[in-house]
Amino acid sequence: MRAGPRENPTTYSSAPLLEKQPEWMLGKRVPVTFLACSMSVQVTIYPPAPQTVFLDDHQFSYRPSNAVSAKYMGADTWESPGVSFGDYNSMQTTHRKSFKSRRFKTPAWANNDLAVQSVIVSYLENRVFSLKRRLAMSSRPQPSLKERLHRAEDALRARVLGQGRVLDRLCAEYCDLKNNDGDSARIASLDSEIRGLDCQIIINRSPAKVLASIIYGYYREGKDSVAVGCAVGLYPATVRQILFRLWETARQLGFPPPARSQQRKDASEENRPHLLAARRAARLRLEMERRVARTVRKAQRDKERAEREAAAHIKKTTPPKGPTRVRWRREGKCVGCGKEKSPSFVYCASCRERQRAYMAASKVQGVTAP
Numbered sequence: 001m002r003a004g005p006r007e008n009p010t011t012y013s014s015a016p017l018l019e020k021q022p023e024w025m026l027g028k029r030v031p032v033t034f035l036a037c038s039m040s041v042q043v044t045i046y047p048p049a050p051q052t053v054f055l056d057d058h059q060f061s062y063r064p065s066n067a068v069s070a071k072y073m074g075a076d077t078w079e080s081p082g083v084s085f086g087d088y089n090s091m092q093t094t095h096r097k098s099f100k101s102r103r104f105k106t107p108a109w110a111n112n113d114l115a116v117q118s119v120i121v122s123y124l125e126n127r128v129f130s131l132k133r134r135l136a137m138s139s140r141p142q143p144s145l146k147e148r149l150h151r152a153e154d155a156l157r158a159r160v161l162g163q164g165r166v167l168d169r170l171c172a173e174y175c176d177l178k179n180n181d182g183d184s185a186r187i188a189s190l191d192s193e194i195r196g197l198d199c200q201i202i203i204n205r206s207p208a209k210v211l212a213s214i215i216y217g218y219y220r221e222g223k224d225s226v227a228v229g230c231a232v233g234l235y236p237a238t239v240r241q242i243l244f245r246l247w248e249t250a251r252q253l254g255f256p257p258p259a260r261s262q263q264r265k266d267a268s269e270e271n272r273p274h275l276l277a278a279r280r281a282a283r284l285r286l287e288m289e290r291r292v293a294r295t296v297r298k299a300q301r302d303k304e305r306a307e308r309e310a311a312a313h314i315k316k317t318t319p320p321k322g323p324t325r326v327r328w329r330r331e332g333k334c335v336g337c338g339k340e341k342s343p344s345f346v347y348c349a350s351c352r353e354r355q356r357a358y359m360a361a362s363k364v365q366g367v368t369a370p
Helices: 084-091 113-128 130-139 145-157 160-177 184-203 208-220 225-232 236-252 262-317 324-332 350-361
Strands: 013-014 037-039
Touching: 113 145, 113 208, 113 236, 145 184, 145 208, 160 184, 160 324, 184 208, 208 236, 225 236
Parallel strands: none
Antiparallel strands: 013 037
C-alpha cells in the first residue's frame, strides 16, 4: 500500500487567539498563545507496484539477529543460539539479501502447493525410472500422488547403499593418490566423481524434502542458488541444474514457461545494438590476433626448417676433419668422403669433380674444397 500524491493541498484552520488567559496563568510573566489546528488530508490508495519498480530501502529494513544474543522468555528461562564471543571471534559473517529482479519471473506452478507436488512427483519419476518403464506405467491405472511419491522415493533410497560403497572406494583411491603424488589428471577426475556422487546420495536420501526446500527457498523466500545450496547441502551449480530440470518437468506437464522479466528485457533491448557491436568488434579482434599468431608460427617453422636443411647440407658436403680423415687415408679410401678410390689419387672421382668445380667458380688457384 502506497500513499500517492495529494490531489488537494493540505488545509489548515486555526481558532482565534484567546483574548483572556486562564486563571492558573494569572500573575505569570510568560506569554501563552493557544492555537487549535485541524488538518484534512485526502489519501489515494494505488495498486501494488510491479516487480520492476523498487523503492530505496530505509535504514531499518535489514536488521539481522545477532550471533551472540540472549532473550529472556520469562520464568528464569533464556533463549540463546549458544554462541559465545570467543566462538564468534573465530567465525565469519556472511550477509545475503533476497533478490530484487531475475532474468525470469517466478513460474506460476511454484506458488501453488498442488502444482508443486505434481511437479516434484513427476521429476522424481523421471529421475528414477526409464522412459520405457514410464510408458508402461502410464498405460496402467494411475495410483494416487502419494503412492507415486513413495514408489519413487523407495527406488531412490535403494540406491544409497551401493552409492556409499562406491564413494568409499573412490575416496580411498583419492587419498592414496594424493598422499603418494599420483597422477594429477586422475586426482581431478576422482574429485569430480566424488562431488557428483556425494550430491546424488544427499538427494536420494530424502528426495522430496530436498526438492521442496529448493523450490521454497529459491522462489518463495527469494534466496539465490548459493544460499539455497548452503541450506540443503548442495553445490550452487547443482541447485541451478535441478531448477532447470524442474522447469522442463513442469513444461511436460503443461504449465506455461516462466516469462522474462520486463526490467531485464527492456535493458537488454535498449543495449542490444551496443552489445552486438561490441561482440562483433571483439570477434574481429580475436580473429585478427589468431591470424597474426598463425602467420608468426608459420614463419618460425619455415625458418627452423631452412636452418635444418642448411645444416644438413653443410654436414653432407663438408668432409670430416681430424682422426677420421687420417683413418681413411690409412685405409686407402677417399679423404673427402671415405669411399673407395683409385690408388693413384687421394680423392675419389666425385670429390675431384666437386673440387674442380669449386676452384673454377672461385677462380682461385691452390684453394682446396671445404
